[in-house]
Each structure stands twice: as C-alpha cells, then as structure tokens.
Amino acid sequence: MAKVLMITGDFVEDYENMVPFQALMAMGHQVDAVCPEKQSGDSIATSIHDFEGDQTYTEKRGHNFELNASFDEVQEEDYDALYLPGGRSPEYLRLNSRVIDLIQQFHQSDKPIASVCHGPQLLTAAGVISGKKVSAYPACQPEVEMAGAEYVELPLDGAITDGTLVTAPAWPAHPAMLMQFAALL
Numbered sequence: 001m002a003k004v005l006m007i008t009g010d011f012v013e014d015y016e017n018m019v020p021f022q023a024l025m026a027m028g029h030q031v032d033a034v035c036p037e038k039q040s041g042d043s044i045a046t047s048i049h050d051f052e053g054d055q056t057y058t059e060k061r062g063h064n065f066e067l068n069a070s071f072d073e074v075q076e077e078d079y080d081a082l083y084l085p086g087g088r089s090p091e092y093l094r095l096n097s098r099v100i101d102l103i104q105q106f107h108q109s110d111k112p113i114a115s116v117c118h119g120p121q122l123l124t125a126a127g128v129i130s131g132k133k134v135s136a137y138p139a140c141q142p143e144v145e146m147a148g149a150e151y152v153e154l155p156l157d158g159a160i161t162d163g164t165l166v167t168a169p170a171w172p173a174h175p176a177m178l179m180q181f182a183a184l185l
Contacts, residue, residue, distance in 0.1 A: 001028040004024055004185070005076075005082050006033045006083045009092065010044045011045055012044065013047060013085060014087075016119070017085045018065060019171065020116075032068060034074055034136075036093065036098065038175065039071075039072075042066070044064070044089075044160075046064070046065050047061060047110045047180055048063050049117075049171070077126065080111060081104075082103065082113045084122050084123070085115075085116060086115070086117025094121055095125075100126045103128060104127070107126065113164060113166070114167070114181040115166075117166070120136035120140055121143060129147050132134075132162045132163070133150045134150065134162070134169055141153075154168070156169050158176055159177035161180045165178045166181045
C-alpha cells in the first residue's frame with residue numbers, strides 16, 4: 001500500500017481534510033498529516049464550507065484535527081503520493097518555501113498528487129501545473145490559468161486526472177477524486 005503525505009493547516013476545509021485522510025487509511029494506505037510549525041499530536045482548526053444558495057460558500061468553524069506526523073521531519077523520498085486539501089489554509093501555506101519545495105519534489109519525481117477546492121493554489125504557487133488540465137473551486141480559475149494550466153469546469157461532484165495529477169472543485173467530489181487518486185496509488 002502507499003504512503004501518502006497530506007500537507008494541511010489551520011482552517012483547512014473540514015471534509016476535505018478528514019474524509020480523504022480516513023478513506024485512504026480505510027483502503028490500507030498510510031497517511032501522514034503535517035502542518036508547518038506543528039508537531040505530531042498538535043491540532044489544527046478546521047472550517048466547514050457549505051453550499052447554501054449564496055453567491056459563494058458559507059464558512060463555519062469545524063472540528064479540531066490532530067496531526068499524526070511532524071512537518072520538520074518529512075522528506076519527499078519517504079512518500080509515494082501527496083494530497084493537498086482546500087479551504088483557507090492553502091492561501092497562507094503557499095507562502096511557506098518548504099511547502100513549495102516539497103510540492104515541486106513530488107512533481108519532479110512524477111508521484112501522484114491530488115488536490116481539491118482551493119488546494120490548487122498550492123500547485124499554482126509551486127509552478128507545477130503548466131500544460132495540465134486542472135479543476136479547482138471556481139474562484140481559483142484565474143490563478144490556474146495564469147499558472148499556464150487549462151481550467152476545467154466540472155460539477156461539484158466531478159474530478160479530473162491529467163497524468164499523475166488529480167484535481168476536483170470541492171468536497172462533493174470526494175468519491176470521484178478518491179477513486180481516481182487510488183487508481184494512481
């Protein structure tokens with residue numbers, strides 16, 4: 001089974017963090033959830049994004065999520081794949097040079113990478129999606145296109161694979177995204 005690194009942070013989208021974390025483990029994969037400046041056993045705050053008929057999603061405080069690995073100790077060569085959840089955390093995680101370096105290393109090693117919702121903000125900052133077909137939350141379309149990728153508009157429950165990259169617009173896409181990601185693992 002695969003060893004998957006999940007880079008997450010405070011105010012990650014709750015479902016996009018917890019559901020793939022648990023689902024991948026239920027499939028038999030090892031998932032190490034890490035956050036810069038935090039150690040194994042520390043917690044991060046999550047937020048719940050919902051689609052309630054407004055012009056954008058609503059946001060509510062979610063659960064605390066306990067990390068099971070330490071960011072400072074992870075090395076790309078110890079993992080088979082990378083998962084990047086969405087929510088608010090990608091907007092500041094992309095400012096961390098080590099996060100960007102790790103993403104670039106996974107890309108250069110041609111290892112599977114899955115990302116959902118605002119998670120592709122990390123991919124755009126890392127400069128690893130040029131020429132790829134990428135889905136993300138619709139508000140990320142300009143960033144995806146400026147990074148040289150083709151933005152693919154999908155229903156909220158859709159996902160797309162381009163090579164070793166799996167992306168999706170939001171948490172309703174978990175079944176499609178996880179099925180495609182698992183096929184690469």
